[in-house]
Amino acid sequence: MSALAERRLARVALTWLTEPGTWSVHRLVDQLGPVAALDLLLDGGAPDRALRSAVAARSAGGDARAVAEQALARTERLGARLVTPEDDEWPAQVAVLSRLVLRGGARRVDLQTAPPLCFWVRGAGPLGQAFDRSVAVVGARAATPYGTHVATELGYGLADRGWTVVSGGAFGIDSAAHRGALTAGGLTVAVLACGVDRPYPMGNAALFDRIAETGLLVSEWLPGADPLRPRFLIRNRVIAAATLGTVLVEAAARSGATQTLNRAIGVGRPGMVVPGPVTSAMSVGAHELLREQPKARLVTGVAHVLEEVGRIGDDLAPPVRAPERxxxxxxxxxxxxxxxxxxxxxxxxxxxxxxxxxxxxxxxxxxxxxxxxxxxxxxxxxxxxxxxxxxxxxxxxxxxxx
Amino acid sequence: MSALAERRLARVALTWLTEPGTWSVHRLVDQLGPVAALDLLLDGGAPDRALRSAVAARSAGGDARAVAEQALARTERLGARLVTPEDDEWPAQVAVLSRLVLRGGARRVDLQTAPPLCFWVRGAGPLGQAFDRSVAVVGARAATPYGTHVATELGYGLADRGWTVVSGGAFGIDSAAHRGALTAGGLTVAVLACGVDRPYPMGNAALFDRIAETGLLVSEWLPGADPLRPRFLIRNRVIAAATLGTVLVEAAARSGATQTLNRAIGVGRPGMVVPGPVTSAMSVGAHELLREQPKARLVTGVAHVLEEVGRIGDDLAPPVRAPERxxxxxxxxxxxxxxxxxxxxxxxxxxxxxxxxxxxxxxxxxxxxxxxxxxxxxxxxxxxxxxxxxxxxxxxxxxxxx
The missing domain is CATH 1.10.10.10 (Winged helix-like DNA-binding domain superfamily/Winged helix DNA-binding domain)
Known part of the structure; x- marks a missing residue:
């Protein structure tokens, strides 16, 4: 096995042993490289008790390197590929997660936000390039017809202007944004919280296949990995960091989508929020963000979004004015x-x-x-x-x- | 005629000769008192050409003191009353208009924003007391069912908690706010842009009668005065200054209601905006304010409004949280x-x-x-x-x- 192949295998093994985002693992890989970091962990040399315990627990279920080899074989059979920081198509901007600080975050998912070790990708285009000129559109699963309409329009409008539409592949707002982009014949990327071979939710299986045909399915987890609950929040940091800005369309109070927006703002990207009727429970989270997060920016459509993320003159939104009389x-x-x-x-x-x-x-x-x-x-x-x-x-x- | 009666008469005559809000008139009254100020103007001694010309033009239509005497007789016949700064019920807070600066305002209505010389009032309660604990709710005439619902709820909720609901008596949002307050059995004040005996719009005549029964109809103009277009904007400065805060519910781009909000913010009062669907033309003005006026505050209901204007502990809004599980x-x-x-x-x-x-x-x-x-x-x-x-x-x- 070449040195490169060994490093790739080690990254997969590390991903299996520990959840993505774990800072101590990221630092070890930074200092020692993935192969030595893996050896250290497998020898019980993890720098803290929680990580030692996690590695031991996982190892009880199998040999990490063997699991990684099987995962890579399965990746190939799926027609998917592993992308690591050593590949040209690695999206370098996810390194911005190094400076993510979430105010008031005390849970593991708010603290363990290290950059990814590797990505699994399904779809033809290069990953980094897809993210280069991209906007995330996220929101509630239990979206209203209003939210679905707005997300579809955003997805369509952004894709139509050559922007990649990134979302999480969930029901509701996510699906609407992906579909809007597909309808415009544009590029869309679904960043999943489970293996790229696990259509979750099942009802979106056909949508995922369509996305993989022209866009990309992306995951930090091994093929076959389950969509466990905390993984959605771990995944959200990637959506926030890999794109040039995040738009929240609808969200209930304290929802996962509002946390994606806080992550985007936390890494210094524009965090945009579409308001809605104050009578709708599905806009409560959006309005709370606009009230309590000083950096959240109200947007009402594609022109406003491009004003925030666009560095190109003609993307600027004209101010709304009544017709001159x-x-x-x-x-x-x-x-x-x-x-x-x-x-x-x-x-x-x-x-x-x-x-x-x-x-x-x-x-x-x-x-x-x-x-x-x-x-x-x-x-x-x-x-x-x-x-x-x-x-x-x-x-x-x-x-x-x- | 007593000295006080002469001063009151002079204020009415000055109001007839010049539009309310004119700074040069306000300053003359401040320096000389209303009687000497009136004499000076009638003698052609106005300090600027525009004012001289306006006084001459009006005087051509009648004798100012005679017109004022007729107006006061008509006021009495109507069961209305004149309220001047020398009355106990004068709302002292309108003096805050002395420090109103409207950014970018170049039109007469944006520059001539002096405090009122006097008010005509229909209704039993004392004017100043009605405004003491008051919130303005303003917005589009062509309101949607959504806006009407929200304004009614705000009017009801504020009145139900003992707050006076102030608005402009127009169709749409204004009417909904007044009606909400009336339904709650609370106090509501309509500040009109024409004489208190001129139901404008006509379709609201019954509403005005109901307001006058339990609340107040207020105007800076003489009985019989027409609702000329610029008067609505002149009037709006009073709504903004007399209340503790102004809430905008729905507004098209560049509408009069957004200008009331700018006046409220301009005198240092909370300017609050209710968002709406981005698909609604009637929320475009609201969203533009939230985007472009840094001091505009997004509110979604009575609790948020009271948080801004309330100085009483139990008026504070609890942050929205999903139920604890x-x-x-x-x-x-x-x-x-x-x-x-x-x-x-x-x-x-x-x-x-x-x-x-x-x-x-x-x-x-x-x-x-x-x-x-x-x-x-x-x-x-x-x-x-x-x-x-x-x-x-x-x-x-x-x-x-x-």
Missing amino acids: PRDQLDDEATQVLEALPRRKPISLESVAARAGVDLRTTMRKLSMLEELALVIRRDDGYALAPVEESGNRATGTSTPA | PRDQLDDEATQVLEALPRRKPISLESVAARAGVDLRTTMRKLSMLEELALVIRRDDGYALAPVEESGNRATGTSTPA
């Missing part, structure tokens, strides 16, 4: 004159001046100008507003209550 | 053990330990504890998860994808 250009006196005019019955020049609080000469000048703009009509018996062409009448269309 | 209390090892258990077929202690990556003794200890919490069941053939009592099954109820 002739009357928006008027100076104060012209506006006062215009507002003083009755809608129906014409009134005299003098009455207009008195109502407007503008002197006669100025009133006359402004009335001529307003006539030219077709805002005012002159009749034999005086001046009146021109009939309104916009939708609505004067009462509801042009005055500005509230 | 026994499993939320577990330490990492117990969680790992729990997550390693299959849902259906029991597995042996050794298998649990290997899957969990936890040593045998600890696994045994954690399993006993989990059994006591009724999360795990022990059978002859091993351990398994206890049947789930929550709604949903393991796949959708307890794992945390995305």
